[in-house]
Amino acid sequence: MTSVDATNAQRAAAPWQRISLAAICVLSGVLYCWGIGGSWGNSYYSAAVKSMSQSFENFFFGSFDPAGVVTVDKPPMALWVQVLSVKVFGFNQFAVLFPQVVAGVGAVFLLHRAVRRWAGEHAALIAALVLALTPITVVINRDNNPDTLLVLLVVAAAYAMTRSFESRKATGWVALAAFLVGCGFLTKMLQAWMVLPAFIAAYLVGSRAGWGRRLLDLGVAAAVVLVGSFWWVVATALWPSPKPYIGGSADGSAWDLVFGYNGFGRIFGGGGGGFQPPSGGLQPPGSSQPPGGGGGFSGSSGVLRLFNEQLAGQISWLLPLCALVLVAMLVAGVRRWRGGRPLDREQAAGWVLWGGWLVVIGVMFSFAQGIMHPYYTTMLAPAVGAIVGAGVVRFWRWYREPQGKAWLLLPVGVAVTVAWAVAIVARDLSWHAWAGYAAAGLGVLALVVLVVGRRGKALARTGLALGLAAALAVPTAWSAIGAVSAQKSMGGANPMAGPETGMRPPGVRFPDAGDGGPPDGQSQDGGQNSVEPGGAEQRPILIVGGMGGGGSLSAEQRKMLDYVQANAGDLDVPLAVEAGSMGASSYIINSDMTVVGMGGFSGGDDAPSVAQLTEWKRTGQLGFVQLGGMGGMPRRDGMGDGAPAGAQPPGGMPGGEVRQERDEWVKQNCTPVDPAAWGGAADTAVQLYRCN
Structure with missing residues (x-):
């Protein structure tokens, strides 16, 4: 499918496709919203929302306490949205968590819009469904950590970048993408910038403008990113004392938070206040586990980190399929280039954008030496959805071609995905093993139908549907269980999907919600080096x-x-x-x-x-x-x-x-x-x- 075909497809969406998108959005809303009125999520942020609602200074800084002594350890944009919700609905559990539901559903919808402009309606529907049913995305969207808003902002930025490929005068779209990334920075600092390498490379590949205009547009985008990212940091530095101490920093400044605990400290380890597991991960006394880099919440850093006990069930379900798709598209691109056929810039840019997103952030998370919570991996979910959606559509087209062996990619993709899902389930057969058996049964049936029914259109479509069902069976089950069971780790501070065995480092027991867990590693508030703000009338x-x-x-x-x-x-x-x-x-x-x-x-x-x-x-x-x-x-x-x-x-x-x-x-x-x-x-x- 060319970029023109994709654009025409999205403009001519059939009624059933519009209904399907609405159903996916409703499904995601139900998963994210079910029972949220019975939990405060991460009480650290919920307390801050209450404090921030009491004065403008508390609101602006993101103060943890009502006295305005100390802030939370992140910039306040995600909490600003939650405060606005509290102003409308009052301070209660639903009001604190409802913005997360809206942001989560918004990300599903915008991912569909971005992918359909690139790869068509069918790919977009699959992408939206994958994002909606990613287990770690479901549980984090039921919590009030900032990652949910961060995902919405970077997906919106990806949509703006996709629009920029369609015009020779794309400065506005590029600037909008940069502004949204800047908002992401004010949500979770440098983590938002991880998408920038993929965005830059995609624009250089996909833009229709000349090289001079491309560089000018990127220059404008750089200025917008810097201003959008650092205006709050500068404002906190210029704000007259007394003012809240920036929690998690070494000196009470937001600058230290950016480049210390929430910056290079996350990549290289150390730095910043708060709980920091040792370099070998959090281990019980007497443990013989060999040392390795990275915090204990996600296991030791390395090439296979995303497939380990803590992270595999959160995000890795479709990563083998993504790898197969990216390798296949790379080979197809090289063959196209060697055959002298022209490059479809918009199509290539889409693969660079989403493939670069997945590879860059996947590598960063895999080798990060600092604190690494499993729920960070929700930032990979949009790229996984986009690549799977576009890849399955491409594999289907090759599957229907009468000649060549590329048709095998579709059944191979189904087989690899189902095999990995079964392997994850087999790590703890005491926890809903039926999901693995269901995936295996659907997978075998799908492979039989795909191999036997390749020449028949109706039978082939049945095989495709069975293959998608098999690939998504276990993630869907884990997502649904995570939504209805309200299972949390460390009182909402470290939400995870799946069995309890994957929620904590081996041998270490952390109390859950309500009985006082240890620090979650999300650095901390600080106090204030001056008397309480508020004028001459000081309060004890x-x-x-x-x-x-x-x-x-x-x-x-x-x-x-x-x-x-x-x-x-x-x-x-x-x-x-x-x-x-x-x-x-x-x-x-x-x-x-x-x-x-x-x-x-x-x-x-x-x-x-x-x-x-x-x-x-x-x-x-x-x-x-x-x-x-x-x-x-x-x-x-x-x-x-x-x-x-x-x-x-x-x-x-x-x-x-x-x-x-x-x-x-x-x-x-x-x-x-x-x-x-x-x-x-x-x-x-x-x-x-x-x-x-």
Whole structure:
């Protein structure tokens, strides 16, 4: 199919094709929306949404706490959208997560629109269906991490790039794509820029303009990307003090966050605040697992990372088929070039765009040495869908040709895809093994029909339909199970699809939603090196250590909350958490008190500093401080639970010295409260201090 054919096909879409697209969008909406009113998702971000809704400064910076002391560890664009939803629907679980549903369905729709301009309506429908049914995409679109909005923005940018191939004066479309990538940067920083190499190469291949105009357009795009990406970073630097500390940074600035923890730290490891697994991955004491690069959440880095126990069931289902398609198209392109036939620029540009997207980002994720959560891989799903859609259409055309052996590519693609799906399921046959058996049965039937019925049009179409059903059987099952079971890892901070065995590093037990998980590696809030903003009338601040997470209050947290409320007097800020958001999130979500997470998400940020604590106490702003353990979790897995205040878990917690200095200051300057006074257990791992 030529680019002209593809354009004509999308303009002349049949009614059944329009109905099919609507059905796919409805299906994706149901999967993303089912039961979301019963979860806060990632309570870290949900708490920030509540705080951000209380003042413009909190909104602009992305403040984690109502006092505007510390921000979340990402730029705030994804949270801006969630705050707007809360303004419309009120602060509740549905309002926080509903924007994710809209963004997820929007990405499915825009991917269809982009692919149909390149490869036609049939390819576009397959691409949209693949994206809608990718397991990791389903579970992350039911959560409130920023990746959902990031995917929507980069898919929209890909649509703009596809439109740019159709005109000799494409500056506007290229600039729009650049602007959308800039918005992606304000959603998740440098991860959005990963698509740029593919976009640049695709434009150079596909543009109808001369080389001078192409370079001019790319120059304009570069300027738009830089301005769109960094205006917020510059604004935070120029904003007069006092202002929130940028969580996760080493010095409280967004510049450090860009190039440190959320930048090169993700690629090369280290850098930034928050939880950082050791270079060999997160391992239990005494583990004999050989060391390797990368964080423990996605296994060791390397060529086969996307196919390992943690990631295979999230995104790899169709990667073997993608590889087969790309190799086949490369061979076909070389043969076309050697035969002296002219290059179809728009078609070639599409393959460069989506193939480059998949290869570049796949390589980056495979070899990243820093923290790598499985849900990051949702960014691969649009490219997988586009390549599979266009590839299946191309394979079908070759399959129907009477001569040559290229017809074998379609049945081979089905066989390889089904075999890999069965292999993934076989890793844990105790978890819905029926899906693998169903895929195998459909696959065998599809192969028989494709081989026997090649000459018959109706039978061949039946074989194609069976092949698609077999290829998508297990991903569909895992997506549906992920939607209805609400299975989460680490309280919504590390959502994953599939069996529990793939959700955590071997031998390590992390508590789930509601019982106080350890840090998720998404670096953390920080505090503020100045008194609370808000003018001359300063408010006293209570700072407490964490007990739990997941968005709900435990019985012990509720007792402490009641005690603080009864004894805070006229204090305006009666609660906050040492060691960060693991406990502070629940307090912020479930009360109207101002809560400050001391030390950011995991307690590693130098905020508030000891000097700030001293100033707060001198001016009578500091109310209570709670210390103890790693967020005050009950002892379960040896990760420092129940340890004395300031103790660090195995594997290293950046900022441990900073936290210990704060803890020592609290012990020297504040008075401990008997746990019996507030209803705490005799063996509780936390200690409440009164500082006012």
